[in-house]
Amino acid sequence: MMPARIRLRTGRPRATMLTSMSTSLHHRAVEHLGTRIVGGALPTGHVMLAEHLEDELKVSRSVVREAVRVLQSLGLVETIKRVGIRVLPAHRWNPFDPLVIRWRLAGDGRGAQLRSLAELRSAVEPVAAELAAGNAPESLRQELVGISLAMKEAGDAGDMARFLDLDIRFHALVLSGSGNEMFANLIGQVTETLTGRTVHGLMPEHPQKQALQWHMDVAHAIDAGDGSVARDAAAKIMRQTIAELAPSWNDQPRVFVPVAKN
Amino acid sequence: MMPARIRLRTGRPRATMLTSMSTSLHHRAVEHLGTRIVGGALPTGHVMLAEHLEDELKVSRSVVREAVRVLQSLGLVETIKRVGIRVLPAHRWNPFDPLVIRWRLAGDGRGAQLRSLAELRSAVEPVAAELAAGNAPESLRQELVGISLAMKEAGDAGDMARFLDLDIRFHALVLSGSGNEMFANLIGQVTETLTGRTVHGLMPEHPQKQALQWHMDVAHAIDAGDGSVARDAAAKIMRQTIAELAPSWNDQPRVFVPVAKN
DNA sequence: TGACACCGATGTGTGCTGACATCAAAACTC
DNA sequence: GAGTTTTGATGTCAGCACACATCGGTGTCA
Incomplete structure (x- = not known):
């Protein structure tokens, strides 16, 4: 026999959540x-x-x-x-947490956050390219070469939407090909900055001819296993990127984290 | 009149937690x-x-x-x-979270984690030094110069304990002085790798004379506001550091994070 | 009278538990 | 096989007991 279930509380239907968020x-x-x-x-x-x-x-x-x-x-x-x-x-705050980054990008700290991310990219991507030249699997190298060529096509044709997609995938592959999981984890943030750059009109109408060449240089150097060439070419891309974006955050103040006393 | 409080449950004393952890x-x-x-x-x-x-x-x-x-x-x-x-x-997993890093360092992934951190350092520190040359507050520049000199003293005297402390503070100041909060957040991880290097006997008996000079070069270049010199000197330190540590993780397999399809 | 140590009251996080609510996988029906 | 019901897990709620830091009062001593 089933014991009668004692109902301690009415369990009111709880307002059915008017703000019916998913x-x-x-x-x-x-x-x-x-x-x-x-x-x-x-x-x-x-x-x-x-x-x-x-x-x-x-x-x-x-x-x-x-x-x-x-x-x-x-x-x-x-x-x-x-x-x-x-x-x-x-x-x-943990500045590498995706949530924190997203919240900063959505608020007043947007400029400073974009600068931080751009500087991080400028540090990481050249080293990632160098590592990819030594470690990336063969298929990734070939895809990278193909993408760099497709980027040139799209750039020459002025197809900026396609160019952006290829650009995102290019940089994601470099980071992934490094074989360093911390670098690879930055793919999301890099994607964010790349899309943000075009959405906010900070992208030139046509990609610079130089930038297209540098992307091809990176791809071919990685494919050839030449780390230092890949690194230098990637560094050039980063320098130009920073130069393009810098005006949008030049007014943002820098914060200096205190160093814990020993 | 106060309504009698209905006592739904006895609320037993809960076992008093035998494992009285702090x-x-x-x-x-x-x-x-x-x-x-x-x-x-x-x-x-x-x-x-x-x-x-x-x-x-x-x-x-x-x-x-x-x-x-x-x-x-x-x-x-x-x-x-x-x-x-x-x-x-x-x-x-979020590879930048301090908890995750600590857990990886404590387990089988220790070698791979140290490699990731070292590669991240090698990417970030030169750029941090370059940024510090442009942004760091005056007091920080001066402390950096003082520490680099003290490092030389301690190194020449063979006082490795003191050298380690100074080394840690040196790199922390460079990261902090960059004015990039993501770089500054890596101080903890860098400290971990530096102490780990000495604890595990991967540190030379005496610091290399070159390394001491490079540290002074970094400090003086930052003090003088010369970004590219600071960057190159820091890059040299990183190259040597990687070369010293590489043997300890050469057998660790690399993992290639799949890139999400577009 | 004034300074200081002690001690209990108070309030808030920590932890435990029973009762539903919800929702998707799995079982079932047609 | 498609649609429906059942089931079993997480999600959410509310009440209580407890640990403990803080605050304020009290007593002691100078």
């Missing part, structure tokens, strides 16, 4: 808090109470707590007993 | 699962049930769920309704 409550909570912290709406040192967040987000403690735990792992907040949830200074 | 249950759970996943004990595609983890870790659902949420944000697992918690392939 995403989960957890996702929404992380997103809400992350954007507000990174965007500066919640300044460094600001203390929140879990209970207050429940009211603000209209969710239960579980959701708030799980979201706070995630933000904690990103370095955005810390929890202190008897005090609350405190917003940490920006230099404690 | 760390929180949440921390322990994240650590336990993270090390086992990154260490390979839980292979890609392995599916766990939350309830099973409760039993295994002897913790409640809240702790398991919060830990899983954090691991999810690191890209180590995904949760699927009606299926469970699935371990994701390594190329989905």
Whole structure:
């Protein structure tokens, strides 16, 4: 016989979520808090109470707590007993986390974030090209050569949409071909900067003839296993890219992270 | 009148936590699962049930769920309704997260992780030095010069402990002085590789005379605002560092992250 | 009277649990 | 085979017990 199920609580239908987002409550909570912290709406040192967040987000403690735990792992907040949830200074944030990058790109820090990413690219891609020349599998080298030729075609024809697609794949293949998983992980961010550059009209009407040649140089050097040539050609691409983009962030102030005392 | 508070449950005293660790249950759970996943004990595609983890870790659902949420944000697992918690392939992990790096360094992936970090350093530090020459605040430039001189002293005197401390601070200052928060965030990882190099006896008895000179070159070039000289000197340091360390990871296989189709 | 150490009250994160809600895989029906 | 129902896992909620840092009061001593 089935014991009668005791119904302790009515289990009200819970408002049926008027804002019928497809995403989960957890996702929404992380997103809400992350954007507000990174965007500066919640300044460094600001203390929140879990209970207050429940009211603000209209969710239960579980959701708030799980979201706070995630933000904690990103370095955005810390929890202190008897005090609350405190917003940490920006230099404690994990600047490599995709979420943090996305939130910065969406807010005031957009310029500074793009500069950081561009500088990171300018550092990494030449070394990635050099490593790819030594390590990349044969099929990848050949695809790279093919793409560099297709880029020239698309560039000469003025087909910028196709050029962008090829450009993205080109740089993704170089990063992947390095055999370094940290480099490969930057593919997403590089893609973001490349698309952003065209979307925001920072791309020249036609790709520079030089840039097309440099891409082919990189591809052929990787194919030939010539690391230093690949590196130098990639460095040239990066220098030109930085030069093109620099005006858009020249006014952004630089922040100097304090070095922990020994 | 106060309504009588209905006591739904006795709330038993909860076993008083025999394993009286100083760390929180949440921390322990994240650590336990993270090390086992990154260490390979839980292979890609392995599916766990939350309830099973409760039993295994002897913790409640809240702790398991919060830990899983954090691991999810690191890209180590995904949760699927009606299926469970699935371990994701390594190329989905966030290779820049300090936790992931630490877990890899602690397990079989140690060699590959050190290579990745060293290659990242070799890419970033020259560019960081170049940027520092243009951006670093005056006080930082001067400290850098002072440290490079002290490094020479310590090196000539054979005081390797002091040399290591100075070396760490030197590279931290260069990264910080770049004014790029992503570069600055690598300070921790660079410190790890530097200490690891000496701890594991991969460091020469006396620092190379050339290396000492290169450090001074970097410092003076940054102080003088000469970016390209700083970059080239830093690149020389990196080349030598890589050459010293390479034997320790030459047998590690490289992994090539698949590039998403367009 | 004033400075300081102690100690209890208070409040907030941490952790545990039962009860649903939801949704997709799997089983079932036609 | 297509559509429907069942099932079983995560998702969410709410209440309680506990640990512990902080604050403020109290007592002691100078």
